[in-house]
Amino acid sequence: MPRSRFPLVLLTLALGGAAQAATTITIATVNNPDMVTMQKLTPEFNKKYPDINVKWVVLPENELRQKITLDVASGAGSFDIATVGVYEVPIWAKNGWLDPLTPLFQKNPSIAASYKLNDILPSVRGALTVNGQLYAVPFYAESSMTFYNKDLFKKAGLTMPQNPTWQQIQTFASKIHNPSQGVYGICLRGLPGWGENMAFITTMVNTFGGRWYDQNWRAQLNTPAWKNALTFYVNTLKKYGPPGATSNGFTENLTLMSQGKCGMWVDATVAAGFLSDPSSSKIVNSVGFANAPVGPGTPRGSNWFWSWNLAIPKSTKKEDAAFKFLTWATSPEYINLVAKTKGTWAAVPPGTRTSTYTNPNYKKAAGAFSNIVLSSINRADVTRPTKDPVPYTGIQYVSIPQFQALGTRVGQIMAGALSGQTSIDQALKQGQDEANRVAREAGYQK
Known part of the structure; x- marks a missing residue:
């Protein structure tokens, strides 16, 4: 091989390796407006994690439930993140269908520090905890x-x-x-x-x-x-x-x-x-x-009482990338991003964090209903x-x-x-x- 071409070959190999290093995760979610907003804000996630690509499967509620249940129960592995309700989480956790998130927070202390897990409303956090292990995080909660x-x-x-x-x-x-x-x-x-x-x-x-x-x-x-x-x-x-x-x-x-x-x-x-x-x-x-x-x-x-939550199916092979998206989309940072994008704090995902309900901007924008919701x-x-x-x-x-x-x-x-x-x-x-x-x-x- 001529010496003059050697650096070019190295560059080609390097670029190929970088392309292969990118991870694609598939997220299954319901077609509710909050989730549609999450999908639209994917480019903001990509700014923070440019090496993770996101593929979306957005379905009506009944169809979503059937598809996700079949997938996680069979271990098919079609989805790396599943949007699941508070009904499913304890049942699926006991069935061994979901990854426990507690070890992942312990493994990623920097994410855990900015995520502020204790900021999640205790009733919501408790509903997603089985035998001391957290199995999902809330995207929004509701009554x-x-x-x-x-x-x-x-x-x-x-x-x-x-x-x-x-x-x-x-x-x-x-x-x-x-x-x-x-x-x-x-x-x-x-x-x-x-x-x-x-x-x-x-x-x-x-x-x-x-x-x-x-x-x-x-x-x-x-x-x-x-x-x-x-x-x-x-x-x-x-x-x-x-x-x-x-x-x-x-x-x-x-x-x-x-x-x-x-x-x-x-x-x-x-x-x-x-x-x-x-x-x-x-x-x-x-x-x-x-x-x-x-x-x-x-x-x-x-x-x-209900919450829509993001969970990681046990069948995923992309746990780390899925955890990064899951924590980004349910973080205080994301809530601020929605307020900025929508132009009003009234439009942020509700019912999940104490800090949302103590935020003066949210109180001002959502004062007509925030106390009723909480x-x-x-x-x-x-x-x-x-x-x-x-x-x-x-x-x-x-x-x-x-x-x-x-x-x-x-x-x-x-x-x-x-x-x-x-x-x-x-x-x-x-x-x-x-x-x-x-x-x-x-x-x-x-």
């Missing part, structure tokens, strides 16, 4: 609350109380409902899915005095509390909701509310920031906030979700592995009652049979 259009309320001569009852909500909806003008009295989740319509229906059932199972794991769906709650839900949406409600989940109702088409909406507290963001909401100056409604049975379980999250008790005792934890879900399939199946049945394909009595009997079958086959019933 549920009531959103209403103050302009529509004023026009109808109504005043929303800070702590409304469901009966009051229904009365308000009847007075605001004006479909000929494209305004519906209330928007509620109707899209089938254990994390969609059943998250909402279960909290309503809770506050009407119902529960999924008694202490002996006997199903309780075919009871007066469930019938009263489901009848109220179906009647309210049929009379005062938008057409095609069985197609509307969180995202669809967020769009309707932000366009001024809903008088009220009861849903996740995370929506408060979206509805206060001028870039995505037409009702920034007219949106009002109140606590989640309470039914005739009990205030217990009337508002849910108190709702703190008030939600996953260990005592119902009026009568139950053998499970979880407010809007039952913390057993089988609930993902059970809740989705019952969600389809309840959507059938909403659409008129089946009667309420038939829906409750079918749901009762499904819940008993699951408890029996899983060995919960003795």
